[in-house]
Amino acid sequence: MKLRTLLFLALSISFSSFAQKKTDYATFKKELKQKKYTPEVILDKALNYSSSHDIYVSELIDACRFFSSDRRKYRICVNAYPRIIDKRNFFQVYDLFQNFSFAIQLYHNTQANQSEVSEIDYPNAEYYRGPTTNSCNKPMPEYQFRSIYSQIRNRRNNGNRYLKDIISNNCLSTRQIMKLTEKLQSNRNRYDLLKFAFQFSYDLENFYYTEQLINDNYLKQQLNRFIDREINQLNNHVGFDDCRPLSQNEYDYVLKSIKDERFTKERLKLAKQHIERNCFSIDRIRPIIKEFSFDKDKLNLLKLSYQFCPNKDQFYKLKETLSFSRYKREFDQFLLDH
Missing domain, CATH: 1.25.40 (Serine Threonine Protein Phosphatase 5, Tetratricopeptide repeat)
Structure with missing residues (x-):
């Protein structure tokens, strides 16, 4: 009787799943x-x-x-x-x-x-429920990633710079970041790219899987320590999701990538993406603002930067980046309202 009941239950579940x-x-x-x-x-x-x-x-x-x-x-x-x-x-x-x-x-x-078996164990972000950043709350759909990955496969040279551009302009799963990193040959280049990519990963707590891509034991230890430090900061530091400081190398890369954009519209779009994803001090906001010619664009970036700036009490110092009194007055009013 019990066996019959179990079989009936199993068939019911299977039929229900099939019907769904x-x-x-x-x-x-x-x-x-x-x-x-x-x-x-x-x-x-x-x-x-x-x-x-x-x-x-x-x-x-x-x-x-x-x-x-x-x-x-x-x-x-x-x-x-x-x-x-x-x-x-x-x-x-x-x-x-x-x-x-x-x-x-x-x-x-x-x-x-079908017969190819990967030696790499890739994490699945589909059911990830851990911490994320505000700038990366949904990874790129797999079909879009395949399109990008296909373009990379057809390129002769895929250096760090090119891969960083792809990563910094998208929200990716750890698995997708690992697939991009595999295109680099040296352990050092892989290590540098993975450190850079951490902030752009959706499933941050799966980032430990990336150690499989590093064969050098010293660099592997350094990578794990970096991930430990970032995860601890993520769990313990209030406001980490809203304001994450960059290393000097990371900041230099961000500033250069903005400078390299030929068109103002694209430069503005890229600057906004980086400001929303990171934590910039007054001294780091100023060079970014000065990359733009029009006060209207500058003011829009200043207003956006304010919410991610750790030293808001000194934000008034950025008034000097504006040229016209109309926009300076609007900047003053913005600070008074906030």
């Missing part, structure tokens, strides 16, 4: 049929769904029929492969393509790599 999954796909398919969406939006929805749901080959084929482009079908299939439930049936997908080269490319990027 079918409901999820039905809802997703209904979304694809919406005529109000552009093809780009539909593609984005398909990539998002296949990144976050287990899917059968029959469902994948069904979803791909909403797209006429072989290139878009390919992107969806590559994206969906890790979460395909019945991989033994994946060969059926190749018939979707009019151009045989896409089928070959799909095979080499999916089933041909």
